[in-house]
Amino acid sequence: MERLATSARRDAYGSKINRAHSPVLAYGVPWLTTMLGSLTPLLPVIAPAPILPPLGYLVLLAWRLARPGVLPMWAGLPLGFFNDLYSGQPMGSSILLFSITMISLELIELRFPWRSFWQDWLIAAIFIPIYLLSSALFSGVEIGFDRLPILIPQVLLSVIAFPIVAKMVSLLDNLRLTRVRRIG
Amino acid sequence: MAPPSATRAGSNKRAQLGLFAGYLAAGLGAALGILLLAISLWRPETFNGLRSMASDAAAPVGEVGAAGRVGSRNFFEAIAGYYNAGSKNAELEEEIEIARVRLVEARALEQENERLKAVLDLADGDVAPVAVARLIGSTSTSTRRFAYLSAGSNDGVAPGMPVTSPLGLVGRVLEAGSNTSRVLLLTDTDSVVPVRRATDNTVAFAEGRADGSLRIRLINLGINPLEIGDIFVTSGAGGMFHPGTAVAMVSEITDDGAIGQLLSNPAATDVVIVKPVWQGELMDTMGDPLEPDQTEE
Numbered sequence: 001m002e003r004l005a006t007s008a009r010r011d012a013y014g015s016k017i018n019r020a021h022s023p024v025l026a027y028g029v030p031w032l033t034t035m036l037g038s039l040t041p042l043l044p045v046i047a048p049a050p051i052l053p054p055l056g057y058l059v060l061l062a063w064r065l066a067r068p069g070v071l072p073m074w075a076g077l078p079l080g081f082f083n084d085l086y087s088g089q090p091m092g093s094s095i096l097l098f099s100i101t102m103i104s105l106e107l108i109e110l111r112f113p114w115r116s117f118w119q120d121w122l123i124a125a126i127f128i129p130i131y132l133l134s135s136a137l138f139s140g141v142e143i144g145f146d147r148l149p150i151l152i153p154q155v156l157l158s159v160i161a162f163p164i165v166a167k168m169v170s171l172l173d174n175l176r177l178t179r180v181r182r183i184g
Numbered sequence: 185m186a187p188p189s190a191t192r193a194g195s196n197k198r199a200q201l202g203l204f205a206g207y208l209a210a211g212l213g214a215a216l217g218i219l220l221l222a223i224s225l226w227r228p229e230t231f232n233g234l235r236s237m238a239s240d241a242a243a244p245v246g247e248v249g250a251a252g253r254v255g256s257r258n259f260f261e262a263i264a265g266y267y268n269a270g271s272k273n274a275e276l277e278e279e280i281e282i283a284r285v286r287l288v289e290a291r292a293l294e295q296e297n298e299r300l301k302a303v304l305d306l307a308d309g310d311v312a313p314v315a316v317a318r319l320i321g322s323t324s325t326s327t328r329r330f331a332y333l334s335a336g337s338n339d340g341v342a343p344g345m346p347v348t349s350p351l352g353l354v355g356r357v358l359e360a361g362s363n364t365s366r367v368l369l370l371t372d373t374d375s376v377v378p379v380r381r382a383t384d385n386t387v388a389f390a391e392g393r394a395d396g397s398l399r400i401r402l403i404n405l406g407i408n409p410l411e412i413g414d415i416f417v418t419s420g421a422g423g424m425f426h427p428g429t430a431v432a433m434v435s436e437i438t439d440d441g442a443i444g445q446l447l448s449n450p451a452a453t454d455v456v457i458v459k460p461v462w463q464g465e466l467m468d469t470m471g472d473p474l475e476p477d478q479t480e481e
Binding site for chain 1: 206207209210211212213214216217218219220221222223224225228230231234235238239242246319320321322323324325326327328329330331332369371372373374393394395396446449450451453
């Protein structure tokens, strides 16, 4: 009788015997975690100034950079809509910014298909300030150049938070590809 | 990590079409975003219903978090305290000096007030609150300053009602869902509150600056009479806000007024009170017994 080595019965995502990747998990986890990130305003922090990183956007960036192709290009529309429901921004602002992000990341992907984490972080560090600045402009707040420094703490915090979010996303990626029991 | 081969369509017709459809869908998404953005900037109230439904649905999440807020707030403030501990200490000592004097003054005023009230035989002017609720979240990532309140139209909350904490004014209700409502905080740039100096009748407007401070603009321009440490309270002019609710303390003098620090930091408040819309002046004029026949109608 032919026998496989015991190590061949398992891989990083669990035992291979009678277990397979679940499509619900594989496709659902990125959507669900991005939407959870968009619920940041319901965190128990009543901020007198914009301070918390836009977690929904960070999670979207992290998923898109780490796993191209998992989120379709049109994902900016539904995810941006959900983000707008809670962020306090005028409806449409995140839809626009999320969609543009997805398109521009696709173009960056074409130019730089092989990237290390540092390049991913650099991309995030370029996208996050643009996102926050555009959000501030779209929010309808009359904000002059002299008042722009109120955005600086949030921009810095968001850029610094990106590696943490990216690490969490890579842990969630393991969960996404976990083998679950096949029935039948 | 290497991209999937799908991003390079090559001569595969199906892959080419799929890629094109992807760009098209994303482009349409962006166009729809522009359209919605234009609509919501032109008519900001268009999507209020959707928002209320969404925050009603997510309210339980916020409720759980709100209970633990006092602890986390202390954590954040502890970090923030290191930034300018020295200057803050000096400032605080100075403030205490001022506060001591004010306290004595306030006691004197209170006594006088009681005496006058006794003379006039007036009941206490406190209004019954519409609802007592928690702030369950705020738009902490956006430049707009809204908070979510754990009471809605089921509890009698209606748009326009002032929201106060024991420390002072927090904001006013912007829209009410069935179990949650959205509060426009004082620090939002759209928020304008008529205020007066607590010690005299120097009237001004307090506008939000989106960063936790308020811009106090004097109505009567001329020599700026304000001093650092002055307390501003709502004047009640124009209705809506009850007069005499604390709003801000002056921390910096400008040409046309001052920059004030919010007295009732919404982060520091666990429970807030929703009060009915104040219509004092209107009631007075309505109740004016000039023509009794008209009032009966």
